[in-house]
Amino acid sequence: xxxxxxxxxxxxxxxxFVKPVVDYLNQSGIATELWVxxxxxxxxxxxxxxxxxxxxxSDLVFNxxxxxxxxxxxxxxxxxxxxxxLHTHQTRASLIPLLAAYLEKIPIRVYQNHGLxxxxxxxxxxWLLRSLEIINIRLxxxxxxxxxxxxxxxxxxxxxxxxxxxxxxxxxxxxIDLAEYELSSFSGHRKKQAKKKFGVAEAPFVLAYVGRxxxxxxxxxxxxxWEKSGLGLQNCFLLxxxxxxxxxxxxxxxxxxxxxxxxxxTNLSKFYAACDAVTLPSEHEGFPYSLLEGxxxxxxxxxxxxxxxRCAIQPNQTGLLVPVNDELALANAISQLASDPVLRSRLGQxxxxxxxxxxxxxxxxxxxxxxxxxxxxxxxxxxxxLRMGHLSHL
Numbered sequence: 430x431x432x433x434x435x436x437x438x439x440x441x442x443x444x445x446f447v448k449p450v451v452d453y454l455n456q457s458g459i460a461t462e463l464w465v466x467x468x469x470x471x472x473x474x475x476x477x478x479x480x481x482x483x484x485x486x487s488d489l490v491f492n493x494x495x496x497x498x499x500x501x502x503x504x505x506x507x508x509x510x511x512x513x514x515l516h517t518h519q520t521r522a523s524l525i526p527l528l529a530a531y532l533e534k535i536p537i538r539v540y541q542n543h544g545l546x547x548x549x550x551x552x553x554x555x556w557l558l559r560s561l562e563i564i565n566i567r568l569x570x571x572x573x574x575x576x577x578x579x580x581x582x583x584x585x586x587x588x589x590x591x592x593x594x595x596x597x598x599x600x601x602x603x604x605i606d607l608a609e610y611e612l613s614s615f616s617g618h619r620k621k622q623a624k625k626k627f628g629v630a631e632a633p634f635v636l637a638y639v640g641r642x643x644x645x646x647x648x649x650x651x652x653x654x655w656e657k658s659g660l661g662l663q664n665c666f667l668l669x670x671x672x673x674x675x676x677x678x679x680x681x682x683x684x685x686x687x688x689x690x691x692x693x694x695t696n697l698s699k700f701y702a703a704c705d706a707v708t709l710p711s712e713h714e715g716f717p718y719s720l721l722e723g724x725x726x727x728x729x730x731x732x733x734x735x736x737x738x739r740c741a742i743q744p745n746q747t748g749l750l751v752p753v754n755d756e757l758a759l760a761n762a763i764s765q766l767a768s769d770p771v772l773r774s775r776l777g778q779x780x781x782x783x784x785x786x787x788x789x790x791x792x793x794x795x796x797x798x799x800x801x802x803x804x805x806x807x808x809x810x811x812x813x814x815l816r817m818g819h820l821s822h823l
Contacts, residue, residue: 431807432512433461438488438522440471444478445718446543446602447518451480453794459807462510464526483510489521489561496525503529514805517569518602519543520561527568537805540569543602544715544737545579545588549645562588571804575716576600578736595804597796600740601716604793605784610725612781615702623702627668627689634665634767637704637728639697639719640711642676647710647733649680652688654710654759660767661687668704670694701726705773706766710751710759714738720748725784729776731762747780 435451437443443465454461465475467484475484485506486499503525507515515530516539517523523540530538542565547558562583566572572594574580580596583589598604613619624630636655640646655667667688669677677690694700701707707723707730714737720730721741730748732738742748749765751758766773801807 430460431514432510433459433514433516433801433807434464434507434510434512435461435516435518436464436485436487436522436526437518438466438486439519440465440468440474440478442519444474448478448480449603449606449790450794450797453798454801455480457798457801459798459801462512464506487517487522487525489524499525500529504533507533507535513537514539514807516541517565520546520558520565523565524561524568527565531568537571538569539571539573539805540565541573541575541602542579542583542715543575544713545582546713548582548736549711549713559586559588566593571595573597573800575602576737576740578739579715582736595800597800598793599787601718601721601788601793604788604790605721605725606790607725607785609698610722610784612727614698615726615728620702623699626699627691627703629666629668629689629703632664632666634660634706635704636660636665636667636731636763636767637670637700637707637723638667638709639670639700639707639722640672640709642672642680645712647712648672650710650754650756650759651708652677652681652685654756654763655688656681656685657756657760658764658767660763661685665767668700670697670700697722701728704728705770706731706763708732708759708763709738710753711735711738712753714741717741721784721788724748724780724788727777727781729766729773730780731759731766743779743783746776747783748776 435447437447447463451461451463462481464483464485466486485503490496507529514537515526515535517526518541527538547555566588574594574596577596577600580594629635638651642648665687669690672690673692674690677688678684707728709717709720710733716737720732723730730742732742733753734750735753742750744750749762751762
């Protein structure tokens with residue numbers, strides 16, 4: 430019986446992007462286990478990972494002694510589990526698992542890239558991150574990317590040959606569970622309630638951003654573009670999930686009118702309900718879930734014309750694309766949606782339809798199952814959900 434391991438370091442990412450895959454593969458008769466790091470502050474999230482799992486450190490560290498310790502432990506754990514397939518996720522958390530699997534002669538090693546971080550950097554760090562991608566790819570027997578535009582970029586930059594790499598279905602890590610995005614939750618009375626909850630009940634336009642307060646995610650650019658638009662002076666608001674009010678103020682050294690930093694939100698449903706559009710002016714992305722979730726909530730999108738976002742937004746159909754690092758173009762796009770509710774409605778409805786047709790979770794998972802059957806040679810078993818090992822702690 431074939432055994433599969435899915436490895437990712439961060440528990441929150443594991444819950445969002447990998448647990449649904451592990452669940453589905455087990456239900457399909459492919460015995461699969463999740464390996465994730467033991468983060469004490471995310472113990473509640475780890476408990477929610479109610480699939481066969483093992484706690485193993487895999488994130489890349491630059492201390493050579495700690496690197497060797499993690500690599501040695503990962504090799505020991507592999508010898509105990511004895512898998513046929515190792516499926517790793519994300520760039521920096523894949524080197525140790527892939528190297529350990531290569532040394533232990535695991536026959537099938539799948540590297541799933543969730544984005545090409547080097548695209549967002551310049552200089553030595555860009556070279557270092559690109560080199561890490563090359564090593565991961567060479568250690569793997571199969572390479573998956575989460576968007577076709579990232580696949581094209583990897584081939585253009587000669588990380589992959591013309592016949593290397595694949596994208597599952599139409600892209601994204603695991604699609605969207607539409608059961609969690611009933612349209613009635615994002616309009617009408619629910620929208621009014623959500624706007625009241627976040628203190629924007631009377632706002633004629635609310636823009637949403639989900640992410641960390643870092644430049645490469647377009648955070649500083651967005652604040653400047655919002656300020657340039659002047660919409661804050663018209664009682665419009667920019668709601669930011671993932672950043673505190675202090676972080677928003679510190680980014681530009683002064684408060685920006687209409688910007689509300691909400692900090693970390695465990696549930697984004699009301700957040701999306703309160704907004705009229707979702708934006709992500711990032712410098713690099715794999716397949717951004719904030720835009721995919723915004724589309725599922727029937728919201729128009731604004732993003733930069735880069736790999737990843739280019740696949741999440743169909744220009745002038747589901748949203749607006751702007752050049753990367755173009756403050757004026759971003760401000761104009763925001764103002765365009767703010768002033769045109771008919772356009773917002775059309776783009777939002779199109780975005781929702783596209784999610785239903787291309788990114789519904791069952792579409793992505795069925796395609797992933799086909800990849801396991803046809804490309805990796807897996808066969809369904811008579812008794813699914815086989816546990817391959819006990820829960821162990823590092």
